[in-house]
Amino acid sequence: MTQLASSYDPKSFETALYDAWEKAGHFKPSGKGEPYTILLPPPNVTGTLHMGHAFQQTLMDALVRYHRMRGYDTLWQVGTDHAGIATEMVVSRNLALAGQGETRDSLGRDGFIEKVWEWKAQSGDTIERQMRRLGTSSDWSRSTFTMDPQPSEAVIEAFVRWHEQGLIYRGQRLVNWDPVLKTAISDLEVESVEEDGFLWSISYPLADGSGTLTVATTRPETMLGDTAVMVHPDDERYAHLIGKKVKLPLTDREIPVIADDYVDREFGTGVVKVTPAHDFNDYQVGLRHNLPMINLFTPDAAINDNAPEKYRGLDRYDARKVILAELEDLGILVETKAHKLQVPRGDRTQQVIEPYLTDQWFVKMDVLAKRGLELVENGSIQFVPANWINTYRHWMENIQDWCISRQLWWGHRIPAWFDDAGNCYVGRDEAEARAKNNLAADLALHQDSDVLETWFSSQLWPFSTLGWPNEQAMAERGFERYLPSAVLVTGFDIIFFWVARMIMATDSFTGKIPFKDIYMTGLIRDAQGQKMSKSKGNVLDPLDIIDGISIEDLVAKRTTGLMKPKDAPKIEKATRREFPDGIIAHGADALRFTIAALATHGRDIKFDMNRAEGYKNFCNKLWNASRFTLMNTEGSTFTGVPQPRTDAERWILARLAAVSAEAQTHFANYRFDLLAQCLYEFAWNEFCDWFLELTKPALNGADAEDANSTRHTLLYVLEALLRLLHPLIPFVTEQLWGQVAPRLGITDDTISQRPYPTAEEFAGDFARAESDVEWLKSMVNALRRVRSELNVPPSKLVPLLLQGGNDDDRARMTRFTASLSFLLKLERIEWLANGSDTPPAATAIVGDLTLLVPLEGLVDLGAERARLDKEIARVESEKEKSGTKLAKFTDKVPAAVVEQERVRLVEWTAQLDGLRSQRAKL
Incomplete structure (x- = not known):
């Protein structure tokens, strides 16, 4: 690794890191440890990465990376769906745009299907390339397309088996009919x-x-x-x-x-x-x-x-x-x-x-649904949050037979053949259909022109991707090892169309459950809670958030190809108002952390760009903290667990143990929002702000052993923090870890192969240090607040007088005198006798201890009194005006106006109380 750059620039390393990970094979199953499998809900091959994809894939990737670090044999099975209707529409539109006079109908079935495969070869892997940019750590060598030979074999097998069991039939029923797509x-x-x-x-x-x-x-x-x-x-x-x-x-x-x-x-x-x-x-x-x-x-x-x-x-x-x-x-x-x-x-x-009343193929659902409900009711499969079982139960108890045929050309052709009299024969191929029904060789047959709907093949995803029904493929792809998967991460909007059908189909064909947990995510909406849609012009492309986009390009993207072109001016105006300068590049990590922080267990998730900006700042904070650590440990190398000498070291190790335990709990409960919150608070507040500050007295002090111990702990805690954060923000943690790890004698190639931190790793009897440092933090906060209120320059030394307190306060003051003097720029510390007279001073209270900062020499008392008196008079006037307004308001004044004035009165009152308190100190 090269020397750490002076500033955080995700574009400079994210793509290179991903290429290195994939080339090294870090995403492949290890074959060791307990298996942990996740299925990617296959996105349409026609599609591009959207916020819903980014949301769910970030959470899946966090789970996979976390379990990989815990030593599990992780398989993230990915792939794409052939998306019958969507793909036919895209290819038909491409033919029209080409201007060669070719249409779906003029090409005929075989010619059109050939064009579809050509298009798929050229652009069908777009979404997988975009997923890599997000950081998706899946085994791409196992990526499956639903029209590949293996899943296609599974589709035919499933259809024939269910038909032989009497579960698939053909009949005339009422269906939803699109008169354009026919x-x-x-x-x-x-x-x-x-x-x-x-x-x-x-x-x-x-x-x-x-x-x-x-x-x-x-x-x-x-x-x-x-x-x-x-x-x-x-x-x-x-x-x-x-x-x-x-x-x-x-x-x-x-x-x-x-x-x-x-x-x-x-x-x-x-x-x-x-x-x-x-x-x-x-x-x-x-x-x-x-x-x-x-x-x-x-x-x-x-x-x-x-x-x-x-x-x-x-x-x-x-x-x-x-x-x-x-x-x-x-x-x-x-x-x-x-x-x-x-x-x-x-x-x-x-x-x-x-x-529309028409002849279609159907699956009988009553028996399948009864079993599918039983598997959830008996706890074999669990919903997270648990309340989604009610939605699932309602649908399964009121289920209708499933129409599985579509009048399209692109898709899995129904394995049924008709004679001229309309008699129907089903088989894995025409030869089997003839043999099963003892048909004469010269009897003319034609295959059903319909295809199976996309959800039919998607329901087989948990086991068709593992080689079913081909025994050799099942052995090669680990059917027995990787089924069932650990968890399905998906949106609640497809409980019926995909989740339920996977449960029923997997049980029916394999006798297994497809997954143990079903984590139902909410749906991503814009900051105002509106559904993201192209017609509304409020769609956010996750890649634009990652890499940035100009306002001109963003407007063009949102207004091109609208169903209603007349809406373009309105959408452009709203876009320019929301993003006047376009969208700046935030990097993949900032987007991923934003998603994790928003991943509550609610139905709707409002995406706010300000959160992404905040978490970009978080990554920058982590970068700068790492630079501080590296600069202060230059030339140092340590091995093993630190043996802390200072209270600050003991405190941070105790906090590290606590946050490690908390992180594991949140992962187990799929509470990514709480996970992000606890890691953010530990990284930003406790490590970057407090611990780095508390190390300075030791690093700059005369005790060489304290300084060396502190350096070891700095590196040790930072390395552990990077591991804690890695599943959520893999790029920046890998980049920083590459600089930190060698100084701890760590020779692994990647942070992703390091163990995830556990509380036991940092165990120690640090309870006293925790309480002592919390006291120290309270002292620092209190005195910094006083200095701020008095506008004392940061470099100016001030005296500190102490009064009251107990034996613990005196003992702590003795132990932390050097730290307090260094952190607060104290000229001296002096204890006053209880009840003795005190000079004019600004005061603060910490427990039973009174802190006094004498005002003489710090401020011009006369000038400060005059300034405060003038400001008090101004605020009193504003408060009086606000109170008068409220007294004169009638019932005709809008409630919002009244409430606004009430808020102002409260604010003026609070300001006045604060000013009078300051004045009293003088």
């Missing part, structure tokens, strides 16, 4: 957005001519698919109509009046239309009442041939306009009123999602 999508990919809409009331005539029923709807175009109208069974207004029929307007059909307690009698007229093929709640009603299910839409949400001929081919919203106009002409559009409604939009296309 595929089913999961609930996770649907955003419910409150929007302004309308509620239309329509009169449906009774078939017998005896009257009408008025129904209300927000989607009048779906009335063409109504198969009933519905009332509550206990609604006396309509009891006599149950079982009758109404004429469905604009069609030649009659539909029944049914009763179901799903109806809210207080909403609208208490009568609702039932469209089972276009509403999830209506679908359940249709199943209960055996109603026909009429699908009205084509895959791109145009009206299909199940509607009257004049509407066919119209886009759903064009059809709405035509239908409303006809209803009005017929005089049966009773009312139109504004209405707030929750609109389901696809998170990729932002298009309104349609409930």
Whole structure:
């Protein structure tokens, strides 16, 4: 290592250090010790590192580094997800931008898939490169892509096994349908957005001519698919109509009046239309009442041939306009009123999602869910925080069958083949499908064009990455050793879509649990608590925080490619206001420490850039403290544990033991916020501020043995502190440790291979030293406060008079006279008899001891009295003005204004009390 630079500059060493770590193989499992495995939730191969990734990966990396230092055989299994929908969209957009006239459809399935693989080879590892910049210490040689041959084999095996067990079936069900992508999508990919809409009331005539029923709807175009109208069974207004029929307007059909307690009698007229093929709640009603299910839409949400001929081919919203106009002409559009409604939009296309009746593949979930719930209820798997078990339990007890098919090309093709008659045959390949079903060799088969949704392959992640089902691969990758993993670190938003499914699938296919703990993190939001999103223009790129970005580039990044380009000026204005000079480079360590400090057990985590700036200062403080230590131990080399000679040494070793024990507790409880807090306070306050200050009397004193012992302890405690901090801030600790370690005779290549500090490592009977040094700190604080209040220059010597106190105070004063004189620039220390007269002096109290600093010679008493009198008069005037204002306020004055004035009055009063106290001393 070269000589430590004079200033902290993370850019000068972070990347080089990471390259050295990876090249040396420090991130690979050691094969020794107890296994400790963490699974990385696989980010999309299309993606880039965002704050959610940075947050979770920092915590995972801290756990991995901590356990690696504790001697565990650590495996951090990483990889990326093929992200079917997202990847198809990216590649399709790239084709359009290329301007060669190629599209997804013009290329055909094989040609398009070839383009996807080309794109993946060129840019698919972007996020892994960015993860390295964050400091992710994972075994990159084992990185897995969900479309690699091994996980692809696992996907096929899992599908066939569940199909053979009767758990996978094909059927017609209602699904979320994106009319732009023309595929089913999961609930996770649907955003419910409150929007302004309308509620239309329509009169449906009774078939017998005896009257009408008025129904209300927000989607009048779906009335063409109504198969009933519905009332509550206990609604006396309509009891006599149950079982009758109404004429469905604009069609030649009659539909029944049914009763179901799903109806809210207080909403609208208490009568609702039932469209089972276009509403999830209506679908359940249709199943209960055996109603026909009429699908009205084509895959791109145009009206299909199940509607009257004049509407066919119209886009759903064009059809709405035509239908409303006809209803009005017929005089049966009773009312139109504004209405707030929750609109389901696809998170990729932002298009309104349609409930759509279509043939799909499903997994039966009841038996799997029962077992998945049992594994958590019996404590085999534990949630952290524990309250998340309630969310998990609720979903598992109300689970629906899982739609696993997607109408895409990019993904794992469903291993099912159809003949021309529509019969379906499942196998690991076509040959097996034929053999299992004794099919003739000349029978034409075509493979299902659908692919499996991404979550199907992701649920296999805990064991597909360890070689399952290939026995040779399982042996090579350590299936028996590394499954189950120790902990899954993930966001609460995917408990259902990934966490629960991994539990069920791992148990079903391997008989094991996937992980022992599930640490649920909150979601990163901006400083105002708003969700970070591109549309809001408040996204923070963790790499911009690490390496910095100009305001021009930041604005361009936030306003390019907006779904609504008209929002760009507003976003630019907000960005320039928040970051007028751009974002300065903070380095990876500062970001990582910020994340740890924010990692409470709450649901939402507000990211404040000021915190990152503060923790950059913390890294700088650590750097300067290390420089102080290195400068004061130049030419010194020590081995073994220090044998402390001074109270300051004994005190810091006691504090080091305590903070080491505390750190281990916080790691065990996944309390990264408390971990960061205790390490920050020890490093900044106790080591950098107090201990370095308390070493100066010994380092500058005449006792050579005290000085040498202090040097040893300085290096020893700093080396241990760097180890304590390493899991959170690996770069700066490695850089500093490389300078400190040789002076302690340590020959390891890296701090990451040093043991994590334990309390036993620094054990000693230092209780007396702790209490004595705490007394010394109180004395120093009290006298420094006096000097500050009197504006005494730091270099000026002052006398100290002591009065009162007890035997311990006198003994401590004798022992710490040299330290106090050095630290406080004392001219002399003199004890006064109790009750004796004292000169005009500034006073402070420490326990039973009174500290007096004579004022004569320190300040011009007359001038100081005059200054204080003038200031007291000014503050009295301001206090009076504030009190008068409050007395005159009426009920019409805003509460915020009143509260602001009350705060001012309190502040003026506090200032006045302080000034009068100072004046009294004079």
